[in-house]
Amino acid sequence: EVQLVESGGVLVQPGGSLRLSCAASGFTFSSYAMSWVRQAPGKGLEWVSMINSGGGSTNYADSVKGRFTISRDNAKNTLYLQMNSLKPEDTAVYYCAKYPTESVVLGTDAQYDYDYWGQGTQVTVSS
Numbered sequence: 001e002v003q004l005v006e007s008g009g010v011l012v013q014p015g016g017s018l019r020l021s022c023a024a025s026g027f028t029f030s031s032y033a034m035s036w037v038r039q040a041p042g043k044g045l046e047w048v049s050m051i052n053s054g055g056g057s058t059n060y061a062d063s064v065k066g067r068f069t070i071s072r073d074n075a076k077n078t079l080y081l082q083m084n085s086l087k088p089e090d091t092a093v094y095y096c097a098k099y100p101t102e103s104v105v106l107g108t109d110a111q112y113d114y115d116y117w118g119q120g121t122q123v124t125v126s127s
Contacts, residue, residue, distance in 0.1 A: 009121030022079040022096030030074035038092035053102035
């Protein structure tokens with residue numbers, strides 16, 4: 001059974017930093033691209049970032065580029081999202097999601113074609 005379990009979400013002040021983790025199990029983690037997606041209160045899902053299976057290729061939404069860094073440790077079956085310079089508009093439930101392939105082309109329908117999701121972790125940026 002595929003499981004994705006996010007953790008690390010907390011209340012943080014604007015300008016602060018946070019690292020989210022996603023522990024994966026039930027599949028060969030190193031063989032699949034992964035993504036972070038978020039949903040702000042009252043809004044739809046927003047794709048945030050993705051990383052290919054080997055970790056050598058990453059992409060980011062313009063809203064987080066230069067502030068967020070996605071990474072993975074395939075030996076630990078764990079996906080990370082380092083978030084710096086946090087803003088109130090980053091407040092959202094953050095989900096990790098698995099792609100059905102080892103890499104994904106940005107700007108195609110595949111960018112949003114996930115086959116498994118986690119339960120999410122709440123990040124609140126507020127003073």
